[in-house]
Amino acid sequence: MAEDPAQTDVVTMEKIVSLCKRRGFVFPSSEIYGGLGSSYDYGHYGVLLKNNVKNQWWRAMLQERDDVVALDSAIIQHPRTWEASGHLAGFTDPLVDCRTCKLRFRADKLEDSQCGRKPSKHPGETPDCDLTEARDFNLMFQTTVGPVKEEGSTVYLRPETAQGIFLNFKNYLQFSRKKPPFGIAQIGKSFRNEITTGNFIFRTREFEQMEMEFFVPPDEAATWHQHWLAERMAWWTSLGLRPDHLQLRAHDAGELSHYSSATSDVEYLFPIGWSELEGIANRGDFDLTQHAKFSGQKLEYVDTATGERYVPHVIEPAAGVDRAMLAFLVDAYDEDEIEGERRTVLRLHPVLAPVKVAVLPLVRKDGQPELATEVYRELRDHVQAEYDEGGAIGRRYRRQDEIGTPWAVTIDHQSLEDRTVTLRDRDSLGQVRLPIGELVDVIRGRLGEPWRSPKLDA
Ligand code: ATP
Secondary structure, eight states, X not given: OOOOGGGGOXXXXXXXXXXXXXXXXXXXTTGGGTOOTTOEEEOHHHHHHXXXXXXXHHIIIIITOSSEEEEOOOSBOOTHHHHHTSHHHHOEEEEEEBTTTOOEEEGGGGGGSOOSSOTTSOTTOSTTOOBOOOEEEEOOOEEESSSSOOTTOEEEXXXXXXXXXXXXXXXXXXXXXXXSSEEEEEEEEEEOOOSSXXXXXXXXXXXXXXXXXXXXXXGGHHHHHHHHHHHHHHHHHHTTOOGGGEEEEEOOGGGSOTTOSEEEEEEEEETTEEEEEEEEEEEETHXXXXXXXXXXXXXXXXXXXXXXXXXXXXXXXXXEHHHHHHHHHHHHEEEEEETTEEEEEEOOOTTTOSOSEEEEESSSOTTHHHHHHHHHHHHHTTSOEEEOOSSOHHHHHHHHHHHTOOEEEEEOHHHHHHSEEEEEETTTOOEEEEEGGGHHHHHHHHHHSOOOOGGGGO
């Protein structure tokens, strides 16, 4: 029988949380005030990693295709948006309160919750539990525009980036000279007042989404849905996620959203089990039809040559940036032993690694720091590089391994004689000596090569 991939991993959520804090990827937010549940700040390396994830998504959407264009719409939109989209009436979770322990639970997730008095039991399981009837709780954050809270001043922080795309559909038909099939892509923050948060950055109330709405002739929707399922799975694996930790799961009829005729989730095997990374939905003409109805505007495509008119159907791949980052960290996390010493290493795909190359003088004297600085200055013109001269060389390598830096350049006494350096590989630990003048080309070449997780061959 094949080995269960979850059982062979050394990684746990605790190890990821601890590495992220120790190495400046992610900090709990507002810590000096005791923290704010499920809110996180991204530190230096977290920002670099997150940017690399987003850049790879933009690259796949924009640079490598000619049928997708970009948008960055407002977070606060006209409140009618959310009436039309169905979020005001239907974006709810069922809630129950316990009159005894005063805690609040998701009615559909009681099995995953703990009783406030007896944590070994689920809410409702002890004779003392006194649960109310379930009530619907809307997940949208409300605020008001203008200085006076009056009728009509209530607005919402967007719970998804998609609606901003539908609101701009008409603009795009006019300016972009695109006709279906074509897509509009957007990355941005979304907000949901989630009841059950947790599992680090997997589910938070403020998060980033990468969403693309692909508008197609109605009779091509099913084919394009298949196209995007394949494209998106290929994107995740091309960035190194191990295929045996990735699966596509089709929603059954009862699970489908009100607007969708077919949805499949890309799921990753997190330490908490298989969970959604990205949803890829066939939304039909629901959104454009609704916004046409509520706005009184025609949202349809008219072919000027044939006079044919129709409301395009929409295929939507929608992924979370923070969840993507968590999946890449989990997939990359590894531990091994070098010369009897335990090492933690992030085996990230080099294009995702926050820092591509570290430049390290062997000793802090004899002209080595000066030559290393010269090398660092040249490299940083091309890739994210880091210079480090403090502490034992082994400790400096370990530090770079922990943040996932794929290569380290070491300057030693020989470098001063013949202007050669060693290039160390994070995964194989192999070192090659090469002339300083070749470094940029070698590193750029390696960055362009296909990559496969060394964990697959372990
Ligand atoms: P879930 O079932 O996990 O609540 P969803 O199906 O409601 O997610 P979508 O509305 O399809 O999520 O959003 C698309 C993507 O946005 C998800 O696949 C996920 O990666 C991300 N996402 C959604 N909600 C959150 C959240 N609260 N925190 C972090 N990421 C999120």
